[in-house]
Amino acid sequence: MPRNEDKQLLNDVLDLFSRRRSCHLGQYLYSDPDPANPADSVRGASHWAQMVAHEDAYYVPREEAALIQSHGHQIRPFLPDPVDVLDFGIGSDVAILSKSIPLLKSLDVRRYIPVDLCRTYLDDARRLVGEHLKTVPIDECQADYFDFKRPFEALSNPLIFMGGGNLYNLPLDPGAGSLKEKFTNVFSRALEHWRKMIGKGHLLITADENCDKASLLAAYDVASNQALVMSFFHRIRRDTSLQGLDTDGFRYLPIWNQDQACVVHTVMVTRPQILRHGEVALEINEDDHFAIDASFKLSEDESSALFHQTGNRLVTVVRGQGLRLALYLVEMRERSSQSEEGTVRQMGRYPSPLQTT
Numbered sequence: 001m002p003r004n005e006d007k008q009l010l011n012d013v014l015d016l017f018s019r020r021r022s023c024h025l026g027q028y029l030y031s032d033p034d035p036a037n038p039a040d041s042v043r044g045a046s047h048w049a050q051m052v053a054h055e056d057a058y059y060v061p062r063e064e065a066a067l068i069q070s071h072g073h074q075i076r077p078f079l080p081d082p083v084d085v086l087d088f089g090i091g092s093d094v095a096i097l098s099k100s101i102p103l104l105k106s107l108d109v110r111r112y113i114p115v116d117l118c119r120t121y122l123d124d125a126r127r128l129v130g131e132h133l134k135t136v137p138i139d140e141c142q143a144d145y146f147d148f149k150r151p152f153e154a155l156s157n158p159l160i161f162m163g164g165g166n167l168y169n170l171p172l173d174p175g176a177g178s179l180k181e182k183f184t185n186v187f188s189r190a191l192e193h194w195r196k197m198i199g200k201g202h203l204l205i206t207a208d209e210n211c212d213k214a215s216l217l218a219a220y221d222v223a224s225n226q227a228l229v230m231s232f233f234h235r236i237r238r239d240t241s242l243q244g245l246d247t248d249g250f251r252y253l254p255i256w257n258q259d260q261a262c263v264v265h266t267v268m269v270t271r272p273q274i275l276r277h278g279e280v281a282l283e284i285n286e287d288d289h290f291a292i293d294a295s296f297k298l299s300e301d302e303s304s305a306l307f308h309q310t311g312n313r314l315v316t317v318v319r320g321q322g323l324r325l326a327l328y329l330v331e332m333r334e335r336s337s338q339s340e341e342g343t344v345r346q347m348g349r350y351p352s353p354l355q356t357t
């Protein structure tokens with residue numbers, strides 16, 4: 001049993017292997033090694049950094065960076081000055097250098113607030129933004145962006161930035177419904193949640209509108225992504241008391257689901273295993289598939305409808321020639337306090353029947 005068991009991870013993993021829930025584990029992929037163990041094989045953060053920097057087929061970060069660097073300034077006229085930028089899910093040093101910093105340079109920024117679960121990336125953000133924008137105060141925050149509870153009243157014209165298609169990789173709800181229905185539920189809830197916290201502000205996201213199966217599968221079926229997902233199993237073994245997990249008994253497999261407009265990040269079992277926790281025993285067999293995460297590829301019309309449904313407004317879309325990625329600027333509008341009643345929900349957290357205390 002690990003010294004500090006990650007109970008939420010354990011519950012989420014038990015939900016996956018007992019098929020109560022799927023496509024809800026993306027947040028665990030970007031992991032830090034244990035600083036006390038130089039040989040730790042939990043290295044999600046560096047595998048992701050590797051993917052962003054060196055996998056040619058993975059076009060998303062390259063196209064996003066090109067778009068922000070050449071066209072990012074086009075959003076400035078739509079924003080009040082100055083803005084406080086909340087960078088939700090900052091990612092690796094490459095993402096910070098190629099996207100966050102060029103974006104910050106194209107705006108009038110009063111304060112920069114990087115928010116991520118991963119310590120490595122926050123340290124990178126503080127160092128790199130500090131070097132490149134010496135006068136902008138940095139107020140980093142190691143937190144789940146769904147639970148982000150800063151006093152937003154103190155913010156000046158908040159602008160939430162979510163790069164890397166983060167908003168299209170939200171953890172899906174359990175229960176019935178198609179993948180897309182579950183995604184649109186959580187997408188709407190996320191917008192509602194942040195709009196409520198901010199009161200009034202803007203959201204800037206990048207969206208991948210590419211639905212070409214061959215290029216999508218080529219983009220995700222790369223060695224670093226395989227390593228990123230495999231590191232997740234090492235994290236389960238390190239941070240939970242789940243017994244019987246064979247960390248080498250899985251293979252990552254991206255699957256394009258045309259009807260649901262998403263790449264389902266799946267693992268296939270290559271060696272049968274019996275997973276045990278307390279009284280629970282879960283048998284998983286060779287060729288069983290489990291969906292860890294999903295990346296949705298919606299059209300502008302679909303995203304725009306979702307913004308509209310949640311009382312937000314798509315202000316402008318910025319595109320670059322030949323790029324499959326687009327930048328969407330969304331205005332988050334204040335609602336009357338009466339219509340707010342009963343809308344506070346907990347984001348991304350679902351109690352499991354196997355919850356340990």
Ligand SMILES: C[S@@+](CC[C@H](N)C(=O)[O-])C[C@H]1O[C@@H](n2cnc3c(N)ncnc32)[C@H](O)[C@@H]1O
Binds near residue numbers: 145162164
């Ligand atoms: C797909 S990467 C994108 C990184 C970066 N924005 C980019 O453009 O490359 C997802 C990032 O979001 C972070 N992340 C995922 N879920 C999160 C959550 N619930 N709260 C805070 N950070 C989260 C991960 O640690 C990682 O840095």
